[in-house]
């Protein structure tokens with residue numbers, strides 16, 4: 270995926286015309302450029318890859334990073350969905366920096382997505398890179414396409430999860446993870 274800023278600018282200009290706006294009026298004049306620049310920023314999140322994913326030590330207990338704020342766009346309406354991701358893994362020697370986990374969430378969030386696939390992609394990427402004994406990803410999100418349009422249900426939260434390895438095989442591990450992500454929960 271590479272960004273073509275001039276295509277984005279043309280498209281946004283056409284879109285504004287399409288909804289009956291004057292793309293030359295003051296507030297909108299620079300909007301195509303701003304949107305293109307915004308996607309350039311999103312692209313920088315998406316570029317994170319395994320080469321920057323170095324090992325930092327050894328540890329074999331569960332690692333949980335809870336309450337990672339994420340922002341994504343539903344691919345059906347291009348409206349935001351956003352919320353919290355909780356990511357855990359059980360290392361098999363290989364451990365990465367905690368900030369890397371946040372970067373992996375961002376990598377797959379900043380693109381047109383569906384929450385189910387986003388959850389799976391994060392889990393599969395961590396599986397591939399860390400070869401851990403198991404990965405667990407739970408995502409809770411509010412979808413603006415459900416809040417602003419359609420059923421107009423702004424308070425419903427969509428929860429998705431993907432568990433692999435020990436989190437699937439061992440009920441105790443799974444419960445430990447669920448307890449850790451639910452403790453001190455702020456509502």
Ligand SMILES: [Zn+2]
Pocket residue numbers: 343344345346347348412414415
């Ligand atoms: Zn949608």
